[in-house]
Amino acid sequence: MSFTDSLTLIVRSLPTLLQGACITMALIATCLGVGFFLGVPLALVHVYGASWCKWVAAIYDRIFRGFPALVLLFLFYFGLGSIEGVSLSPFLAVVLALGLRSAAYQAQIYRGSLLAVGEGQMAAAQSLGMSKPQAIWSVLLPQALHFSLPGLANEYSIVLKDTALAFAVGVIELLSRGKFIVARTYATMTIYLTVAAIYLILTYLGVLVFWMMERRTSIPGLGDRAKESRR
Amino acid sequence: MFIRVSVRFGVALCLLLTSFALLSVAGEKPLYVDGIDAAFPPFSYIDENGDPAGFDVEVVQWIAGEMGFEVKIVPIDWDAIIPTLKVGNIDMIASGMTITQKRLEQVDFTDPYWSIDLAVIVREEVDEEGEPVPQFNIFSAVAAGRTIGVQRGTTSQTWIEENLIDEGVAVKLKLYDSFLLAVEDLLIGRVDAAVMDEPTARSAITNRDATIVGTISTGEIYGYAVRKGDEELLSLLNDGLKRIKASDEWARLVEKWLIGD
Numbered sequence: 001m002s003f004t005d006s007l008t009l010i011v012r013s014l015p016t017l018l019q020g021a022c023i024t025m026a027l028i029a030t031c032l033g034v035g036f037f038l039g040v041p042l043a044l045v046h047v048y049g050a051s052w053c054k055w056v057a058a059i060y061d062r063i064f065r066g067f068p069a070l071v072l073l074f075l076f077y078f079g080l081g082s083i084e085g086v087s088l089s090p091f092l093a094v095v096l097a098l099g100l101r102s103a104a105y106q107a108q109i110y111r112g113s114l115l116a117v118g119e120g121q122m123a124a125a126q127s128l129g130m131s132k133p134q135a136i137w138s139v140l141l142p143q144a145l146h147f148s149l150p151g152l153a154n155e156y157s158i159v160l161k162d163t164a165l166a167f168a169v170g171v172i173e174l175l176s177r178g179k180f181i182v183a184r185t186y187a188t189m190t191i192y193l194t195v196a197a198i199y200l201i202l203t204y205l206g207v208l209v210f211w212m213m214e215r216r217t218s219i220p221g222l223g224d225r226a227k228e229s230r231r
Numbered sequence: 232m233f234i235r236v237s238v239r240f241g242v243a244l245c246l247l248l249t250s251f252a253l254l255s256v257a258g259e260k261p262l263y264v265d266g267i268d269a270a271f272p273p274f275s276y277i278d279e280n281g282d283p284a285g286f287d288v289e290v291v292q293w294i295a296g297e298m299g300f301e302v303k304i305v306p307i308d309w310d311a312i313i314p315t316l317k318v319g320n321i322d323m324i325a326s327g328m329t330i331t332q333k334r335l336e337q338v339d340f341t342d343p344y345w346s347i348d349l350a351v352i353v354r355e356e357v358d359e360e361g362e363p364v365p366q367f368n369i370f371s372a373v374a375a376g377r378t379i380g381v382q383r384g385t386t387s388q389t390w391i392e393e394n395l396i397d398e399g400v401a402v403k404l405k406l407y408d409s410f411l412l413a414v415e416d417l418l419i420g421r422v423d424a425a426v427m428d429e430p431t432a433r434s435a436i437t438n439r440d441a442t443i444v445g446t447i448s449t450g451e452i453y454g455y456a457v458r459k460g461d462e463e464l465l466s467l468l469n470d471g472l473k474r475i476k477a478s479d480e481w482a483r484l485v486e487k488w489l490i491g492d
Contacts, residue, residue: 016281030247033240074311081318090320092248141233168308170315176269180277180306183270183411186439217232 006190013181013191020177021198027094027163027173028206032156034099039106044136046111057107064104069162072097077169090170094163102159109155113147114140146217153210157203174198262301263464265291266321269306270409272434273488274327274453277306286488287325290344291455293480294471309409310384313337316458323464324456327428329386339459341468343452344476345489349387350432351447352425354417355440369445372424375401380413380422382406386451387426410435417441430489 045057064072077093080086088096117140125135167176178195182188267275267283278284283304295302307315315321316338329347330340353372355363373379373395381387383406395402405422407413413425414435424444427435428451432443455472457464475481 012279019281026247029240029243033244036240037237078311078314078318081320087319145233168311170266170305170307170311170320172306176306177281179409180269180281183272183276183409184278186411186414186435188411188415 006187009181009185009187009190010194013194016177016181017174017195017198020172020174021202023171024160024163024173024202027091027098027166027171028156028160030095031098031102031159031163034095035102035106035155035159038100038103040110040141042103042107043110043114046107047114048132048136061104061107064101065108067101069098069101070165070168072101073165073169090166093169094166094171098159098162098166102155105155105158106152109148109151110144112151113144116147117143142217143219146214146219149210149214149217153207156206156210160199160203160206260299260301262303263295263322264320265302265304266307266312266315266324267304267326268309268312268409270411271309271327271431273430275325286484287327287455289484289488290472290475291323291325293475293484294468297474298467298471300467309382313456316456319458322457322461323468327431327453328456329428329451330454331386331389333389334456337459338456339461339465340454340456341465341472343454344472345453347449347451347453348429349390349426349447349449349451350429350443351445352414352417352427352432352436352441353423353444354420355442363440363442365442365444367423367444372444373400373402377423378403378405378421380405380407380416380425382410382413382427383408385410385427386449387428390447390449391426414439414441 042057042060045053046061049057067075073094076097077088077090081088081093121139121143122132122135125139126132130138163173164175166173167179175195178191182191185191267285267288269275269277269283271285273285274287275283275285283306288304291302291304305321307321312321312324312326313334316324324338328334330343334340351369351372354366356366358364367377371377373391379391379402381391381404388404388406391402391404396404405413405416407416410425410427410431413422413427416422417425418440425432425435425441426447429443429446436442455468457468
């Protein structure tokens with residue numbers, strides 16, 4: 001294929017690839033969202049929970065960090081789907097499988113960031129008369145959120161690539177759109193390089209958002225090393 | 232900050248789930264979902280506009296119009312297509328699918344509508360006079376020591392396993408997600424030959440340094456698959472097939488997709 005032919009193909013394929021990218025973004029937003037809403041309570045249980053709670057959280061952690069993402073996808077889509085009366089759309093299956101998995105990984109991120117907030121903070125809060133839950137909610141979690149942002153940016157870029165598995169259960173996202181174009185035109189390198197470039201842009205844009213959040217939530221007095229490390 | 236982020240995520244999640252609920256509201260005519268392998272020209276693939284196209288796509292659309300139902304065509308990963316049918320997320324498979332005993336244990340098939348053989352593709356090399364010449368012939372392409380590429384889960388794979396490997400011919404089999412990847416590896420040199428359905432092979436070798444060196448007469452028959460026991464859809468499809476084969480439309484579609492280059 002000549003260079004101009006390749007360029008023409010890329011330009012003509014962009015609309016459909018970008019449509020796929022929208023589905024990919026929808027997937028990652030919902031998966032990360034599910035991961036966030038479940039991951040924070042899980043992390044709190046990991047760090048502050050009663051022993052039996054910690055046990056349950058540990059089992060959740062082993063299962064959802066232990067199974068490969070694709071296996072989880074199939075278990076949710078075909079396993080749950082084959083139960084009478086349960087109708088799971090492919091999108092929902094992906095959100096559940098990848099979201100619950102992300103929750104397990106995010107719980108570890110928040111656990112680390114909660115522990116990074118000094119013990120002194122909890123002691124100081126309690127000495128001011130706050131109960132433990134109040135202290136966690138008003139003092140520790142906000143600080144922990146700031147510390148969790150680098151790890152979250154990492155989780156974002158990982159889950160973004162995991163969404164490429166969604167075609168295995170029928171969600172037409174970016175990579176599968178690329179596959180269809182390749183099947184029609186046989187222009188493998190051209191199309192897959194374009195798809196890779198789009199993933200790169202999506203990854204970098206998301207990571208930029210997390211960097212901005214890091215700056216907005218930076219804790220005064222904690223030093224400027226963080227700024228240097230954000231490249 | 233915490234609340235703001237949570238609320239935004241929560242709203243996004245609710246919006247998405249609601250929109251999917253709304254999308255599943257039924258129309259007037261019965262709607263059947265047709266799953267296809269979107270990387271299988273000329274029977275089913277996706278065209279430049281992102282719409283499903285191909286012989287089987289047009290046949291099913293014609294049958295739907297004739298028999299009075301709506302059809303929605305969805306690309307599904309080939310490895311997962313029968314499980315997806317069984318689970319109920321699609322109602323039929325119309326995608327150049329061969330009727331085999333093993334598949335009959337899982338699904339019901341319509342009457343056969345087309346018959347194909349398998350083709351063996353090899354690389355073309357350039358000889359002293361600058362003429363393209365196949366690297367192997369039909370016998371040396373599948374002889375002992377060769378590596379053969381096929382699409383996973385196809386009759387090509389089964390044929391090679393049953394007729395070569397099980398019979399003691401020491402060929403190596405490489406499995407691919409799609410026949411296209413097998414052809415890519417053939418051109419790179421990772422496999423010596425690629426075997427696939429003949430119509431697909433003819434489309435795969437256009438504009439590439441590969442050629443068909445022979446066909447394997449399996450006389451396989453294609454049929455459309457439905458869930459076991461889905462009598463209603465099965466009879467709709469069978470009736471539709473009878474009608475389209477009796478009409479001019481059949482000749483036109485065969486001419487357009489399956490004959491010639």
